[in-house]
Amino acid sequence: MGTPIDVEELRTLFLFEGMTPEQLAEVRASGEVRTYPAGSTVYRAGEPSNALWVLLDGTLRLVRHADGEEVVVNETDYRGSYAGAVRAFATSAGAAAYPTSLHAVTDCRFLRYPADDFAAFVQKWFPMAVHLFDGLYLGIRTTEATVRQREHLAQLGTLSANLAHELNNPAAATVRAAGQLRDRVAHMRQKLGLIASGPVDPEMISGLMAIQERAVEIAAKKRDPLSPLQESDLEDEMIDHLEDLGFDHAVDVAPVFVAAGLDTTFVDDVAAEVGDALPSALAWLGYTLETEALMDEIEDASNRISTLVASVKQYTHLDQAAHQEVDLHPGLDSTLVMLGHKLGEIEVHRDYDTTLPPVPAFAAELNQVWTNLIDNAVDAMKGHGTLTLRTHLDGDHAVVDVTDTGRGVPEDVRGRLFEPFVTTKPMGEGSGLGLDNAKRIIEKRHRGTLTYTTGPGGTTFSARLPLSPG
Known part of the structure; x- marks a missing residue:
């Protein structure tokens, strides 16, 4: 159990600094202060999202779980940072479960505000904001789903x-x-x-x-x-x-x-x-x-x-198991066939390591990655240049390099290239989701890494895939 929070301390938190005495009293009546020692867990992803947590003292860490891995979303000691049932007031929030895990990096104090009381408070005092944020959340979710669908349809249309x-x-x-x-x-x-x-x-x-x-x-x-x-x-x-x-x-x-x-x-x-x-x-x-x-x-x-027809069959892997031991080279070759018309006058060099062992993978998903990387390389070269596909062994990983002779990635987007909706293509020619999707498939689905190097003479994307099954 926790202890009550002082109204004056509430005023020092940016979430509550502009509230009236009546509003602060209502928050104080519902909330409580809880302390957690360093290394402890405040809540875990998947548990009922029954409270909003506001940092009073210490350092917190938010972690998201994806395909068996923990990804740090945020680590901060900023007083007033919040997590948990942030959208409890929104009618479009859906099933209430924590999407992340909250850990105390150091000794921490939190204001715990029950989700039901928080939702009732916001709906009572800020009804317009509820409608605005509800529409905003729904709009973002719908927009992202639509854009991703259009990305897949555009890729399908190209193929x-x-x-x-x-x-x-x-x-x-x-x-x-x-x-x-x-x-x-x-x-x-x-x-x-x-x-x-x-x-x-x-x-x-x-x-x-x-x-x-x-x-x-x-x-x-x-x-x-x-x-x-x-x-x-x-x-x-x-x-x-x-x-x-x-x-x-x-x-x-x-x-x-x-x-x-x-x-x-x-x-x-x-x-x-x-x-x-x-x-x-x-x-x-x-x-x-x-x-x-x-x-x-x-x-x-x-x-x-x-x-x-055989290349289409190889590309889609319709008659094969979703996860299997895969020879990477037929997938690369079938992708080149599927993109053959777009290659135009581009010269293709294959530098394959024929001793490369099979890789445990979702073959059809890897072909999506090769499609995105090769398609981007072709666009970067404007129809003229050399595309090099290289495979080699690096320790216990198989590596696929896709190299173009284009002008390189612009300086202003290099640090954000794998972020959603970031693209170097002209308006209307790319959604910016191709590399985001490729990185997710390589790193989340296959426990590998996708990196790149770039310069005035061209760009190389390197996909490293572990040889041991996960």
Whole structure:
């Protein structure tokens, strides 16, 4: 139990200094003075919020509990500092429980003001203030929730736009190649009909089929890429040779033969094999090679789509456990795929430590962190520069570094960069919640640290993640 407080001492506290004698008497009648020795706990987070505590003497410490950690919110010896049921008078306060723990750092004296009496006092003497603060609390809570939701939606919209762009290219290539393939197959059937109806015996047709298979095999082999000049010279040589053989469509077929790796010697072999049927045979062979090239294009485009779908699956981890042992590199790579369209002309360097062991993590949440860090790096470079992703081992922690070659973080926001609503982006382009969210995921959800270094030559964000499960 406590002791009554003197009215004159109440007047010395900034909370009560402007009150009337009647108001002070009402506070004195409800409140009491309680003392706590150094190191003791006044109240713990989660206990019923049944009192407002006002510091009379000593030093207090307020602690918030987050994901198994204690975070010091405030430590002060300022006389009149208050904590506890601060919002007891507000109808929007909701369930009454202390959100923090209050500890006495030194021997302390507190005025304990019961929450019900405090609420009745404020509502009786300051009804307008009750309505104003009630609206203020509700407005802040609603605004923060709305902004965070818009941040997530904006990020989702960016990823969706990038993914749509990345999928559109191979999808359009598949449609275009399929249409061209249909046309080439139709022409190939016609040329085969002409060969079959001409003065060609079955053995010659068999020989032509063998030539066709050899051409396809040659086209399938990997070759060193030709320079534009080399390709042009070979095409000119092929055109001259085909025209010398009396082939009227040399200009159309020569680029196909050169692209497939065929040379003039191969053409001479065909001429020796088919004789007078050479024009139809060369045209048919050209359609065959074009068909193979179109099928390769369709296969490449389809594989690209499959890769994108796999990257989305890897990014979201929809079919995997929320917390698991994670290889960090696929998550980084899938994030680059998701942001591929935004990367533009930025050069990406991967400096991965392939011996890095798996990390116990919430994989989908880590991908949110990589998205924020890479997206910020891209914005900092204005579409031109080098993005470097580096992973390495540091003791019992895995480290992921995201480095850009931008102009660095402005001096005036460096100390507040991880605070909510602080952003270096122009008005309307960023909410300032991305790094706040990233820091929360790394430090609260994964017991790691997220730091950065910056200068005129660029910025590096470093995420350290413990290798041991929490």
